Amino acid sequence: MDTNSYLDMELLRFSTAGSVDDGKSTLIGRLLYDSKSIFQDQYEAIEESSKRKGDETVNLALLTDGLRAEREQGITIDVAYRYFATPKRKFIIADTPGHIQYTRNMVTGSSTSNLSIILVDARHGVVEQTCRHTFISSLLGIPHVVFCINKMDLVDYSEEVFDKIKTDLEAFSSKLNVKDIHFVPMSALNGDNVVNKSENMNWYQGSTLMYLLENIHIGSDYNHIDCRFPVQYVIRPKSEKYPDYRGYAGRIAGGVFKPGDEVAVLPSGFTSKIKTIDVMGGSLEEAYAPMSVALTLEDDIDVSRGDMIVRENNQPTVEQDIDVMICWLNDKKMVSRGKYAIKHTSNDVRCIIKEVKYKINVNNLHRIEDDKEVTMNDIARIAVRTTKPLLYDKYSRNRTTGSLILIDEATNETVGAGMII
Amino acid sequence: MKSYSLTHLQELESEAIYVLREVASQFENPALLFSGGKDSIIVAHIARKAFFPGKIPFPLVHVDTGHNFFETIEFRDKYIKDIGANLIVGSVQQSIDEGKVVEEKGFNASRNSLQTVTLLETIEDHKFDCAMGGARRDEEKARAKERFFSHRDDFGQWDPKNQRPELWNIFNGLKNMGEHFRVFPISNWTEMDVWQYILHEKIDIPSIYLAHERDIFVRDGVIMSSCDFIEQRETEPTFRKKVRFRTIGDATCTGAVESDADSIEKIIEEVAAARTTERGTRSDDKRSEAAMEDRKKAGYF
Numbered sequence: 001m002d003t004n005s006y007l008d009m010e011l012l013r014f015s016t017a018g019s020v021d022d023g024k025s026t027l028i029g030r031l032l033y034d035s036k037s038i039f040q041d042q043y044e045a046i047e048e049s050s051k052r053k054g055d056e057t058v059n060l061a062l063l064t065d066g067l068r069a070e071r072e073q074g075i076t077i078d079v080a081y082r083y084f085a086t087p088k089r090k091f092i093i094a095d096t097p098g099h100i101q102y103t104r105n106m107v108t109g110s111s112t113s114n115l116s117i118i119l120v121d122a123r124h125g126v127v128e129q130t131c132r133h134t135f136i137s138s139l140l141g142i143p144h145v146v147f148c149i150n151k152m153d154l155v156d157y158s159e160e161v162f163d164k165i166k167t168d169l170e171a172f173s174s175k176l177n178v179k180d181i182h183f184v185p186m187s188a189l190n191g192d193n194v195v196n197k198s199e200n201m202n203w204y205q206g207s208t209l210m211y212l213l214e215n216i217h218i219g220s221d222y223n224h225i226d227c228r229f230p231v232q233y234v235i236r237p238k239s240e241k242y243p244d245y246r247g248y249a250g251r252i253a254g255g256v257f258k259p260g261d262e263v264a265v266l267p268s269g270f271t272s273k274i275k276t277i278d279v280m281g282g283s284l285e286e287a288y289a290p291m292s293v294a295l296t297l298e299d300d301i302d303v304s305r306g307d308m309i310v311r312e313n314n315q316p317t318v319e320q321d322i323d324v325m326i327c328w329l330n331d332k333k334m335v336s337r338g339k340y341a342i343k344h345t346s347n348d349v350r351c352i353i354k355e356v357k358y359k360i361n362v363n364n365l366h367r368i369e370d371d372k373e374v375t376m377n378d379i380a381r382i383a384v385r386t387t388k389p390l391l392y393d394k395y396s397r398n399r400t401t402g403s404l405i406l407i408d409e410a411t412n413e414t415v416g417a418g419m420i421i
Numbered sequence: 422m423k424s425y426s427l428t429h430l431q432e433l434e435s436e437a438i439y440v441l442r443e444v445a446s447q448f449e450n451p452a453l454l455f456s457g458g459k460d461s462i463i464v465a466h467i468a469r470k471a472f473f474p475g476k477i478p479f480p481l482v483h484v485d486t487g488h489n490f491f492e493t494i495e496f497r498d499k500y501i502k503d504i505g506a507n508l509i510v511g512s513v514q515q516s517i518d519e520g521k522v523v524e525e526k527g528f529n530a531s532r533n534s535l536q537t538v539t540l541l542e543t544i545e546d547h548k549f550d551c552a553m554g555g556a557r558r559d560e561e562k563a564r565a566k567e568r569f570f571s572h573r574d575d576f577g578q579w580d581p582k583n584q585r586p587e588l589w590n591i592f593n594g595l596k597n598m599g600e601h602f603r604v605f606p607i608s609n610w611t612e613m614d615v616w617q618y619i620l621h622e623k624i625d626i627p628s629i630y631l632a633h634e635r636d637i638f639v640r641d642g643v644i645m646s647s648c649d650f651i652e653q654r655e656t657e658p659t660f661r662k663k664v665r666f667r668t669i670g671d672a673t674c675t676g677a678v679e680s681d682a683d684s685i686e687k688i689i690e691e692v693a694a695a696r697t698t699e700r701g702t703r704s705d706d707k708r709s710e711a712a713m714e715d716r717k718k719a720g721y722f
Contacts, residue, residue: 011429078584080565081558083611090429092609104586111588219426233442237475245474251439251590256425280473288425292438292471305446330585343591346446403589412595417588 009085012218014115015094015142017106017133022119023150027188028082028095031210034195037084079109088214098129103362103377104329106133107417110140111403114218117209119148122155122185126168128363134169135362138176138326139379139419141399143221146172146182146212153187175365177396180216184209222289223398227255227263228316229309230345230391230401235294247278247294248303251344253400254393255311256288257295264312265303266391271312272299273397289400306347308391308401316401318389323357323421325395327379330408330415334374334382341417344390344404350382351406381421395419429617437464437552437606440569441591443469444551444660445478447594451551451604452509454540457489457497458669459626460555463615464606466624469504480507482552484540484669487514488650492623493669496627511543536671544601551594551602559611575599587722612667613692620685632665632683643676 016024037211082093094109110116116137120130121379130147137145147169155161162185173181184193185204192198196212207215235247262276273294277284287293295309303309310316328334336356342349358371359380374380395402406416427435438696441464444451453468455461468477482498501508513535516522521542522535522601558565568584570592585593594602619626636647638657645651647659650673663679665688682688 009429010426011432078566081609082565083559083609085611085613090611090614098709108588112590160702219424222425224425232439233446233472235472235475239474239476242474247474249442249471251435278473280470290432290435291427292435292442294473341595346559399589403591405588405591407593407595412593412597414585414588414593418584 007089009090010218011092012089012213012216013092013094014117014213015096015109015113015137016117016119017096017098017109017136022098022121022129023188024095024119025100027119027148027150027186028093029186030191030194031093032084033193035084035086035210073250079105085101086210086214091213098133100129100132100362101377103132103136103379104181104327104417106136107140107327107329110136110142111399112418113142113209114143114221115141115144115146115148115213115216117140117148119150120165120169122149122151122161122165125161126172128380130169131172131364132362134173134178135176135365136281138178140174140325141395141419142178142216144180144182145178146184146209146218148188148209149183149185150188150200152185152192152198156159157185157198158194159201159203162204163250182206182212182216182249184212221253223255224256224288226314226316226393226398227261227309227311228253228398228401229295229395230347231303231305231307232346233310234304245296246300246303247296249292249294250309250346251292252287252289252397254289254413255314256286257293258282258286262312263297263309264315265297265301266308266310267318267389268302268307268314270299270301272297272301274298287384306345308345316391316393318391320386320389321354321383322386322390322392323381323383324383324404325379325418325421326374326382326406327417328374328376328415329417330413331376332408332415333376334380334416336372339409341409342386342390342404342418343382343407343408344392345401347390349386349388349390350409351386353382354385355383357381357383390420392420394421430614430621433607433610433614434470434618436590436609440592440604441468441553442470443570443592443594444553444606447592448551450547450601451479451553452482452544452547452549453477453638454498454552455483456555456669457483457500457627458555459492459615459619459630460557460607462500462555462624462626463610463618464553464555465504465506466622467606474661477504477506479553480509480547481511482511482543482547482549484511484536485513486536486673488672490627490629490646490666490669490672492627492629496625500625504593509543509547511539515516515539516542532688533545533692549601550596551604553604553606555607556605557612557615558605558608567604567608570594571603571605572596573601573603575664579603607682613689616685616689616692620689627669629666629669629687630688632659632663632680632687634665635664635677636660636675637662637664644678645676646672647707648672680698 052248080095084091096105096109133141149162149165166183184191187203193208229250233251238243264271276300277287280292299319339352342351359368395403402420404418405414408415516539517524522538568587636659637644638647638653638659665680666677682691
């Protein structure tokens with residue numbers, strides 16, 4: 001790989017969810033192995049462990065089970081991050097367990113992903129777990145979903161089996177908000193259609209998984225329409241060279257900013273123009289998500305952390321009564337009428353839970369209206385009232401300005417992941 | 422339509438800048454752990470970018486085992502002077518002299534594990550509520566599950582089974598008195614990313630990363646630098662070879678690789694073709710399959 005091509009690579013973050021025996025670890029091991037991302041010492045270490053456990057072949061799944069407890073129990077209990085690169089892209093895998101008691105881990109792993117890989121065992125077809133993973137991908141706004149119909153070798157590489165599962169998945173997905181869906185028949189164990197095209201399934205004219213990972217268009221995954229700049233930190237050097245410099249530092253959450261743009265600072269509503277967009281070593285002609293920059297304004301107005309700089313004619317919602325889809329992350333259940341701290345963009349506020357509207361059965365999407373107790377791994381629609389207005393967009397419109405976390409004020413633990421509706 | 426996209430290095434840099442600014446905003450007294458190794462140099466470089474044209478708004482802290490490669494210390498002092506940062510040194514030698522830790526004896530003696538005590542003491546002495554470092558998730562499998570914001574209890578311990586969930590880019594740095602955080606701004610970088618970034622940004626690094634002639638000996642298949650801190654066995658003769666270091670830790674446990682890579686470009690070619698992980702030369706990880714996890718639970722970086 002030469003130096004220049006490496007500097008041109010894009011970054012794709014994807015998540016995988018699966019349980020012990022659906023071949024997820026094998027698939028990741030296969031991706032790493034066939035893309036030559038496994039080092040000799042890693043390979044030797046798992047070869048050694050496989051032998052010790054009495055496995056006949058090298059168990060690629062051992063590559064992904066990081067913590068001692070997991071190695072002992074043979075399960076994945078947390079989100080693990082893996083990295084590999086091909087000449088086209090660099091990949092970050094958020095590898096999460098698939099059981100229902102790990103819904104929160106799936107939500108966590110999905111929160112930063114552009115793409116989700118959902119494994120379906122060809123022998124069993126669409127099962128509860130498939131629906132759950134698809135729903136969570138949709139809920140977390142992951143733009144691309146790839147269904148990997150795995151273990152095709154165990155159903156004689158049958159086209160009918162694949163077509164039936166594909167039809168079922170299309171029917172289920174039509175109820176959800178997933179923009180871009182793909183289906184790949186494969187055998188992760190043997191490597192069919194993972195990196196290399198399968199010779200056992202000539203009826204399949206589509207792409208291999210690796211081809212999709214390398215080529216799916218991700219340039220439009222960020223919102224480049226609504227300008228949103230949550231102010232994170234104010235840079236005031238007060239040095240000899242920069243006595244009066246005031247730079248508003250932050251990471252652009254949406255839209256394209258240019259010098260000269262007329263902007264409003266929320267919540268005050270004061271207006272000004274962008275003077276410069278600064279980074280170390282110079283100023284930029286334009287900046288867009290997810291760049292980290294510092295903005296300077298033409299006018300000397302009071303701006304601090306938690307404020308948001310937006311275009312005058314395109315503003316976010318400013319509201320104290322907010323409906324949120326929440327995934328509960330803590331073993332202490334949610335207290336109805338309880339008070340929690342909220343972190344939303346660079347803002348800290350408090351809130352009270354006003355009402356649990358309904359919970360969702362993540363296996364079949366049915367609303368549960370007779371049981372409103374929100375416990376760990378539950379997903380529920382709730383209404384909250386905040387101590388001061390939030391500056392937000394709907395999660396479906398912007399994953400940064402539409403997301404928040406709830407924090408237990410007694411323990412400081414992150415207890416809820418919220419998507420604003 | 423114009424395509425608004427970033428390269429992966431730009432995206433990783435932006436993420437790291439974001440994390441550093443969160444630390445400066447959420448903590449009262451943060452510090453950046455700086456060993457003079459390439460990963461901590463990268464974090465320091467990105468910290469300069471994050472707060473430009475202001476200075477880095479926190480001190481750099483070096484936990485000094487006293488068993489350093491002198492090139493690293495020379496580099497450290499020059500670098501600190503050039504960027505005008507504030508350096509605090511925590512000394513393992515001092516912890517030994519004060520009887521807080523006992524030095525290992527014998528051929529494989531290393532001060533690596535003693536660093537933990539000195540690190541926790543330095544954090545306590547200076548009342549740091551956050552210590553940032555250049556650890557990366559791709560280095561070792563226990564680190565693959567580490568958070569960007571990693572909570573430590575009042576004994577400085579890490580509990581891998583009870584980590585705070587971390588969603589989107591919302592970082593929760595809230596804590597009780599006496600607790601602190603470790604924060605890892607370049608969590609998502611790989612060794613390859615680090616070298617590419619060093620090349621792209623023309624970042625200075627200690628000379629021992631580049632191939633050079635050195636007196637070495639071989640122990641358990643690892644090339645070690647022949648120096649005052651390590652007792653060589655009679656069966657371990659000294660050679661002179663062209664080598665370089667892929668990581669820089671304590672001199673007693675960091676091995677070299679034979680290499681002709683005397684420029685960053687050549688190192689990148691070498692990394693691309695490498696067949697072992699960079700920590701493969703670290704004897705501290707080889708003590709057991711879960712060596713890193715055990716040390717991290719105790720408060721190791």
